[in-house]
Amino acid sequence: MMGFKFPKKVNIVEVGLRDGLQNIKQVLPTETKLELLNLLSSTGLTAIEVSSFVRSDKIPQLADAELLYSSIDLKKSIHYPALVPNVTGLLRAINSGVKSICVFTAVSETFNQKNINCTLEQSLYQIERICKIARQKNVQIRGYISCVFGCPYEGKIAYATTRKYAQLLLEFGCYQIALGDTIGIATPGETLKCIQQLKAEIPLTKLAMHFHNTYGQALANILVATGAGVTTFDASICGLGGCPYAQGASGNIATEDLIYMLNSLGIVTGVDLNQLLLASAFVKKILPDEIESNVVRAKLSGFDSNKPFHL
Amino acid sequence: MMGFKFPKKVNIVEVGLRDGLQNIKQVLPTETKLELLNLLSSTGLTAIEVSSFVRSDKIPQLADAELLYSSIDLKKSIHYPALVPNVTGLLRAINSGVKSICVFTAVSETFNQKNINCTLEQSLYQIERICKIARQKNVQIRGYISCVFGCPYEGKIAYATTRKYAQLLLEFGCYQIALGDTIGIATPGETLKCIQQLKAEIPLTKLAMHFHNTYGQALANILVATGAGVTTFDASICGLGGCPYAQGASGNIATEDLIYMLNSLGIVTGVDLNQLLLASAFVKKILPDEIESNVVRAKLSGFDSNKPFHL
Numbered sequence: 178m179m180g181f182k183f184p185k186k187v188n189i190v191e192v193g194l195r196d197g198l199q200n201i202k203q204v205l206p207t208e209t210k211l212e213l214l215n216l217l218s219s220t221g222l223t224a225i226e227v228s229s230f231v232r233s234d235k236i237p238q239l240a241d242a243e244l245l246y247s248s249i250d251l252k253k254s255i256h257y258p259a260l261v262p263n264v265t266g267l268l269r270a271i272n273s274g275v276k277s278i279c280v281f282t283a284v285s286e287t288f289n290q291k292n293i294n295c296t297l298e299q300s301l302y303q304i305e306r307i308c309k310i311a312r313q314k315n316v317q318i319r320g321y322i323s324c325v326f327g328c329p330y331e332g333k334i335a336y337a338t339t340r341k342y343a344q345l346l347l348e349f350g351c352y353q354i355a356l357g358d359t360i361g362i363a364t365p366g367e368t369l370k371c372i373q374q375l376k377a378e379i380p381l382t383k384l385a386m387h388f389h390n391t392y393g394q395a396l397a398n399i400l401v402a403t404g405a406g407v408t409t410f411d412a413s414i415c416g417l418g419g420c421p422y423a424q425g426a427s428g429n430i431a432t433e434d435l436i437y438m439l440n441s442l443g444i445v446t447g448v449d450l451n452q453l454l455l456a457s458a459f460v461k462k463i464l465p466d467e468i469e470s471n472v473v474r475a476k477l478s479g480f481d482s483n484k485p486f487h488l
Numbered sequence: 489m490m491g492f493k494f495p496k497k498v499n500i501v502e503v504g505l506r507d508g509l510q511n512i513k514q515v516l517p518t519e520t521k522l523e524l525l526n527l528l529s530s531t532g533l534t535a536i537e538v539s540s541f542v543r544s545d546k547i548p549q550l551a552d553a554e555l556l557y558s559s560i561d562l563k564k565s566i567h568y569p570a571l572v573p574n575v576t577g578l579l580r581a582i583n584s585g586v587k588s589i590c591v592f593t594a595v596s597e598t599f600n601q602k603n604i605n606c607t608l609e610q611s612l613y614q615i616e617r618i619c620k621i622a623r624q625k626n627v628q629i630r631g632y633i634s635c636v637f638g639c640p641y642e643g644k645i646a647y648a649t650t651r652k653y654a655q656l657l658l659e660f661g662c663y664q665i666a667l668g669d670t671i672g673i674a675t676p677g678e679t680l681k682c683i684q685q686l687k688a689e690i691p692l693t694k695l696a697m698h699f700h701n702t703y704g705q706a707l708a709n710i711l712v713a714t715g716a717g718v719t720t721f722d723a724s725i726c727g728l729g730g731c732p733y734a735q736g737a738s739g740n741i742a743t744e745d746l747i748y749m750l751n752s753l754g755i756v757t758g759v760d761l762n763q764l765l766l767a768s769a770f771v772k773k774i775l776p777d778e779i780e781s782n783v784v785r786a787k788l789s790g791f792d793s794n795k796p797f798h799l
Binding site: 181366400472 | 677712
């Protein structure tokens with residue numbers, strides 16, 4: 178339409194239960210998470226990140242990963258990946274019947290050291306070991322790379338560096354690499370530059386993008402990324418998930434806002450927005466102060482046409 | 489860049505002082521508005537809507553239009569339009585030295601009756617009279633059309649209807665028509681459809697677009713609109729300006745967020761974002777609860793890298 182060429186279909190990876198919840202202090206009961214998971218499973222979503230097998234003292238919110246996986250009402254049409262930081266986490270995940278994991282590193286040396294307490298090289302070595310075992314067990318592996326658009330400590334990092342590590346993770350056996358705008362500083366211009374650099378060596382089907390909305394640019398970033406051929410995006414129910422490294426409010430892009438936009442362009446996601454809003458309403462009930470979705474605010478609030486108003 | 493063709497330059501009409509303030513109950517002192525106006529005038533903006541010559545009992549916030557215009561430190565490079573609802577308002581504006589006015593109507597019959605208390609036909613008759621006098625006095629006229637993407641009472645309205653009235657306003661002597669998404673329901677898909685319909689009869693240089701961010705789509709709308717050839721957009725400092733007809737939070741698109749996006753694409757606006765943020769900081773001081781700009785929240789808040797954080 179007028180020079181724009183969008184893909185027919187876009188895949189959404191729902192990360193609210195893991196990325197969304199992990200920085201929220203109020204620990205939710207497992208049964209609440211299960212209720213949300215069931216609501217999300219009924220929307221048409223095909224990938225729902227459920228939890229992370231990290232040390233429970235590190236992220237109390239995600240301490241119930243085992244319990245959660247043993248209680249899920251699994252649907253064959255849905256992937257339920259878990260984040261795995263090391264081999265111990267992987268073994269816990271496999272033991273819980275997890276069929277799909279995510280591994281992660283950052284392109285920034287300092288961020289790795291501050292966030293996961295190891296060097297970039299150690300992190301990659303860890304990932305290589307995880308991938309080796311996971312592949313033997315027929316567990317699918319998705320890779321996350323953080324700080325692709327910049328690091329809170331090191332600032333801008335060349336996209337060629339991201340490309341190098343993305344290629345490495347693909348060689349390790351990841352089926353896809355999610356490029357994380359960890360602090361939400363990506364812009365449409367930078368998104369296009371990033372894609373341009375990466376697509377020179379990596380097929381776009383192997384890439385996903387993960388935007389936070391710190392500067393309000395996330396939907397615009399996704400719009401140009403779809404136009405440039407990327408077809409998988411992470412998103413979080415209600416925009417859950419601030420990043421304390423980023424200045425200001427900065428949730429993940431809200432799944433609702435993303436689907437609202439894609440629907441308008443006739444881009445198929447397979448997700449039923451009305452069904453999704455039932456999950457949103459549930460989140461709004463349990464975490465009323467964490468809602469970062471405009472669509473949720475607009476759709477789930479009262480509308481009073483009697484208020485005085487001036488053009 | 490990768491199939492996208494953006495214009496080299498985009499014009500921004502800053503509407504915060506008028507559209508932004510008019511629905512805010514806390515009436516600001518004239519000197520506060522003047523301070524904001526001076527800050528805005530130093531940013532490189534070339535069009536700043538200042539006030540509205542409506543009845544002061546109708547919108548107390550804008551009751552100081554005369555005083556404001558008589559006190560402005562006018563810059564030759566800047567337009568300072570005023571909204572004018574009728575001939576009385578026009579005469580007041582002319583008397584205050586206003587060189588540039590805006591007239592307005594809505595494509596919805598019901599909205600006109602509820603909002604300006606006249607039929608669409610009466611509204612157009614009024615505008616024709618205003619335009620006749622304004623042209624004689626060499627006053628520039630910009631037209632606003634509300635509810636282009638839908639009306640809170642009548643729902644969807646055909647873009648052909650908007651096109652008809654836009655053509656009429658151009659015939660009356662308007663130099664440009666701003667298409668208003670009054671309740672903030674436009675999407676990228678609808679934005680493209682709207683432009684497609686209107687450009688069949690009207691040169692795109694004669695059109696501007698005015699988006700609210702109710703569903704978080706405003707920047708994405710502007711992105712596709714620029715890609716489709718529209719080069720003038722209304723925006724409001726700090727995203728000031730809710731619309732009580734719309735559900736949920738719904739400011740105008742924030743000037744800061746828009747410029748942040750356009751800068752990233754190398755699209756020239758002539759506005760210095762750092763200079764603009766001085767005006768934003770002033771707004772944040774006087775109206776701390778009205779800030780709807782992500783860029784302002786991110787840039788003007790503290791950043792604590794010592795907080796615990798997990799990928």
